[in-house]
Structure formats: structure tokens, C-alpha cells
Amino acid sequence: MNGTLGTLPTELAGKAVMPDDRRYRMLRSTYTTVGRPAAVVLPESAGDIAAALRLARETGLRIAVRSGGHGLSGSGTNDGGLVIDLSAMHRVDVLDRGSRLVRVEAGARWAQVAQALAPHGLAISSGDHGNVGVGGIATGGGVGWLVRRYGLTVDHIRAVEVVLPDGTFVRADAEAEPDLLWVMRGAGAGAGIAVAFEIEAMELHGVGHAQLVAVMDPAGETLRRWAEVMARAPRELSTAVTLASQSTTTAAFITAVVTSDSPSVIRDAVEPLLGIGDVMAQQARIVPYTDLVPPHHMHANSGQMRSSTTNGLLTDMTPDAAHALVTASPAPHPVLIQLRSLGGATHDPAPSATAFAHRHQNTLVVVSAFPPDDRATLAAAWAPLARHTDGAYVNFESAPDETTFAHAYPGPTGTRVTDLWQRYDPDSVLRPQPPA
Template sequence: MIALPESLSGRLVTPGDRRYATLRSTYTTRHSPAEVLLPQTARQVVDAVRYARERGLAVAVRSGGHGLAGTSFNDGGLVIDLSALNRVDVLDERSRLVRVEAGARWAVVAKTLAPYGLAISSGDHGNVGVGGLATGGGVGWLVRRFGLTIDRVRAVEVVLADGTLIRADAEHEPELFWVVRGAGAGVGVVVAFEIEAEEIRNVGLAQLAVEATPDGAPVRQWAEHLAQAPRELSSAAVLFPYGRSIVMQITAVVAAESMRRARPLIEPLLAIGRLLEQRTDLVPYPALVPTSHLHANVGQQPSLTTNSLLTMDDTAARAIMRAAAGPERTLVQLRSVGGAVNDVAPTATAYPHRHQDTLAVGSVFPPLDGPALDAAWRGVAARSDGAYVNFESRPDRAAFDRIYPGETGRRVAELWQRYDPDAVFRPALLDARRDRTGDRRR
């Protein structure tokens, strides 16, 4: 029997422990790990990785538990839960450099940075953990103005599969630094990030609902306005059934300190369809990812999700409407990208998708399953030329090829093999790694 390292004494949770019920699952999936470890320091993460390997246990790593694929948990293995690594420190106010540990959640990050007048564009929900989002991409409320979350990462601290703790940046371990920004889940446990925050206190916020017509005109007009608007404007939309109609609920965020600047960017959205309701206000940035979002993730919302990155046109807009209005009643979410995202070279990070303007996300709920989602999404997928790892429930070989196409995929697979030769992390993508590298060890 392998003994638990002394440093992790009291940090092990097993079935029967009263803490187990709130630590066993993700937001969308329910699991039964044999053990959950709750390290508080990077050194304890090192000990946790070595302990898991000595025990021969499958390893999953959880930062917030919002991951749609459920890969931050397993059944019968060991989960390294990073929720106790949650410090947020402003290292240098002048350069706006912030150190954020991977177990922090974005609501806490926003609240901590607000007194400094700083913010990080970081997804759209305060309960999401830093680690999963900041290794996959990060499509936040300020995405068109400031880019993806990974575009602002300046250094990382990573525990590799052999238990080595490494700090990587553009000059030190540049290959590790490259792959962590977009495909980090396959190389190790990222325990902390140094991120260049942005100086912003308030944002213009508009919430409106319009009737979405079958021809997709409001969807296309929404994307067209975003593509032409100043980068201060970012937006997300949700399409959902309303009687016999489909409603497009739009949230628009303007990185501006006054409504005088925000209103002209928002007003064209009021004309893209029959307006059902609207509300406009100036709010502090933390209101977008509030602490009221914080909750335990216990598998309360089972679903299957896929996504497509695309450049919106009439055909894509009609396909999106068919997905939303079809018999599967797929929940369709849209997020603006483009702007600052597309300033970054496709080869600069492991996120190569630097020309599209829209991220379209489709979800189905029980009893509907994968074939139903595929049927509903077929028309959208035909217009897609990329995908985003953080909105994919089935991280198989086909998903890998869409998320990491061409040379990016070859480089990702090579670096996963280099830094994690025994495939300790991200076992769901193991088949993709094997196919690309020829490795067949386990």
C-alpha cells in the first residue's frame, strides 16, 4: 500500500467523507472517483501527481468543475481538485501584472481586481474555474477589445506528469508556454498564471430580446454589426423557443466608462428584429461575473454540447435557425469573436482560430443524445472551419481535428508526447494522440 505523503495529510477525501458529495462531479456529469485530493500549494500538487502515479490511478484535474466534457473527473481514479489554490495577487500595478492560481473562480478574480480598476476578459460566468478556461482559450465579455484570456497570459507554473514543477514564459520553456495556451490540459497541471490585466472599471451593458425569423436575418445582422463595430463592443446571444417563435436574447457589453460612449454601439442592435424588451445600464465589470454565480457543481445540468467557429453569412445564419427551431430544440448560443482575437497570429498559441467572427454553441438535454445533437448541428457544422475545446462534450479524434487542425494538431500531439509520454492527463484525447504520433503504449 502506497502511503499518502505527509504534506497531503488531511487533504484526502474518499467516499463516506461528508465533503465527497460536493467534490465528486462536474456541472454536467456525475462521477464516483475513488479519491479526491485537495492540495493547497504547488508543492502539494507535485506530491499529489507522484502519489497518483505510484498508485497507478487514473488522474483527472479539476479547477472549477464547469467543464462540459466531464474530463475534470473520473470513476474509480484520483481527482486533483485545485479549489484550495485560489490566490489572486496583483504583482505590479504599473504593468497590471496579476498572478492567479488555477483553482480561483472568475467571480473572485473580478472582485479582487476591482479595487485596482483592473479586469481580465475571462468567460461569461463567475463560477468557472481559472485553470480550465485559461488553458483552453477564454472567450470573455471583453473578447473583441482585449482578445482571449490566453492572449494575456505572460507566464505559467506547471507540474508535469513526472512531478517536475516548471515556470514557463516566452523566453523560458517556450514550447511548453506555447502549448499551455490553448491545449494545456494535455501536458500537466497548470497551478498558476501570470496575466496582464486591463485597466477598466465600468462597462456599458445592454440586455434585449428580439424575435428571430427562420431566414436567420437577425442572426446575420447581429454578426454583421459586431464585425463592423468598434472593438469596445462584444456580445453573446441565446436562441430559445417562445411559443411558435424563436427568441434571440442578446447581451451586449461595451468596454467604456460612460453610457455616452456605449449607447451608439448598442443602438443598432435594437433594429435587427422585432424588439420584445430591452434594458441598458452602466455597471461595474464584476457585475458580469458576480459572486452570486458561485455554487457547487454536482452534475445538476446534464447535457451534450458541441460548437463551431465560423464567419457568419446567410447560409450559416439559416443553419443556426434550423438547429434552434428543429425537433431537437437545440439550445443555441452565439458569442462574438474577431477584433483583438484576430490580431494574434494563428501560430502564436495552440489556439489557431484567428479569422472567424462567431462562435456558435449547440446543446441538447436528456433524453436527447449524441446522434440527436449531430443531426441538429449538421448544417452549422457544414459552415464551420474550427472549434473551441472548452465547448465540446465529446473530446474524441474528430473533435481534436477541428480544435487543433493541421500543423497546430501535429505540434500539440508532439508536445503532449514530450511532456506527458505516458498520457497521464486528458485520457479522453489519448486516441487522438496515438493516431497522430503512432504511440501505442497504453
């Protein structure tokens, strides 16, 4: 029976989608990767997840775990294996409004979370797209629209319900299973399958949302001024910058989000951005947070955005780093470069507090290239940027290997992550080739 499904466990009756099922076409892939798994299992409980893990062990099928399906590495699907798709587990409950504690199942998408929490005046800084799944962000880091005010998603996780690779169900918090809680907050993919998270949300109603476009000078001085503004900015302001080139001109498309519905607070936070250079256009308004991660984002994932992506963290926007970023955008083949502001609340926790150890860097740089020559194009574009970086974020890496592991989990953090992966997953069920 090795390598084939055989007889399904009774718990999975009606929950396994085979290639001849009409649903298979829309369930087999992630956003970036087309998969051809032997089956996609849609569990509805921790018991179902344990049954799927048992089935994989008995059949020898390789496992892929998926929450939202945006995962850039494509690890949310495979060819010939078993995909555990958590999308049926998407409950969002407010456990205690006074302490802002909410429970979010791992298969929910962030648009669903925002919609569920909005009537309570609550929000969680998460991904920047409503289709992104909770599980991937909440086990990797979580750099969202509110990041400088709220911090990372993992910083506010108080407990995680986990099915370990051997099928055991565990609730990890600071008192019970603190090591498991630590590794699930930043490196959870190699330790267990998250069922649900207890997360401390923040009070939030409206937010300021501004969009600006600035022309980039060849030396990158505009980028340096953006970084200087963000270094002095109030925590309420978070920004994302996309560099796009056409011919010899590179423009920076800046999205600014202010965690306030006060026009004066928004104006004071955004106004310094107008002085970074030649700002061509601007628009600002007060919107509900749900507008930033709306439900219409929740499309099916069919491998529609094939790409190769890598990333690095910058502590300082030096002249050389800024010049390298502007130069990398247009040549020799265009790539997509995105910058996310960090600092603020992301610097509050100690580096050892979670498996996400990067607590002094100020900018996340993400570079993506697209077919037909995406890997070669990405390698050429990234090479002059890499030497300026100090660490990396695991969720924006298409080709994880030992080198990218060391960047994401440096020094003692990497040692502890590897030790805990081996403790909780000694047979490498979730990560067939863990770092040596």
C-alpha cells in the same frame, strides 16, 4: 496496491477526501457530470500536486484535474480514479500595477478574480459565469464578456507555473520553456497541471450592459444583420446571443457589453443593434464588471446540469448558415444555441502565436442538448450546422475525440500540440488516449 489508494504521502495528510467523508458528495462531480472517484485530493501547493501525481502513478489510478468544475467534457472527475481539485489554490495578487501584471492561481474562480482586481481598476476577460475556474479557461482559450476589446484570456498570459506529469515544477515564459508556454496557452490540459498564471490585465471600471430581445425571421436575416453590425462594431462592444424557441417562434436574447462607462460611447456602440429586426425589449445600464461574474455564481457543482455540447466557429454568417441556425433551434427537439461575437482583438495575434489558432473567424456557435436523449438530439441538430463551420473551441466540447481535436487544433497547430504533449507527458498520464 494497484487501483487502490494504500498509504497516503505525508504531504497529502488531511487533503484527501474519501467516499466516506461528508465533503465527498459536494466534491465528486463537475457541473455536468456525476463522478465516483476513489478520492478527491485538495492540494495547497505545487508540492502537493506532485505528491498526488506520484500517488496516482504508484497506485495506477486514473487522474482527473479540476479547477472550477464547469468543464463540459466531464474530464474534471472520473469513476474509481483520483481527482486533483485545485480549488484550495485561489490566490489573486497584483504583481505590478504599472504594467497591470497579476498572478492568479489555477483554482480560483472568475468571480474571485473580478472581486480581487476591481479595487485596482483592473479586469481580465474570462468566462461569462463567475463559477468557471481559472485553470480550464486559461489553458483552453477564454472567450469572455470583454473578448473583442481584450482578446482571449490566453493572449495575455505572460508566464505559467506548471507541475509536469513527472512531478517537476517549471515556470514557463517567453525566455524559459517557450514551447511549454505555447502549448499551455490553448492546449494545456495534455501537457501539465497549471499552478498559477501571470496575466496582463486591462484597465476597467464600469461597463455598459444592455439586454435586447429580437424575434427571429425563418430565413435568419435578423442573425445576418446582427453579424453585419458586429463586423462594423467598435472593439469595445462584445455580444452573446441565445436562441430560444417556443412553438413556431424563435427569439434571440442578446447581451451586449461595452468596455466603457461613458453613456455616449455605450449608446453609440449598442444603438445599431436596435436595427437588426423586431426588437421587443431593451434595457441598458452602467455596472461594475463584477456584476457580470458575481460571487453568488459560485455554487457547488453536483452534476446538476447534465447535457451534451458541441461547437464550431463561423467566418461568415452566410444566408445558409443563418437559416440553419434558426431551423436547428426548435426542431425536431429543442436545443440551446448560443453565439459569441469574436473579431476585434481576437484577430490581432498570428495563428501560430498560441495553441488557439483560430484568428480569422467572427462567431463562436455553441449548441447544447439535454437528457434524456441529449446525444442523439445534439447529433441531429448539429449535422446541418457543421458544414458551415471552420474550426472549433476545445472548451465547449462534451465528447472530445480525434475529430474534434482536428477541428480545435488544425494542421500544423495539431501536429505541434501532439508533439509537445508527447514530450511533456510521454506516459499519457493526463491524457490516457492522445490523438494518434
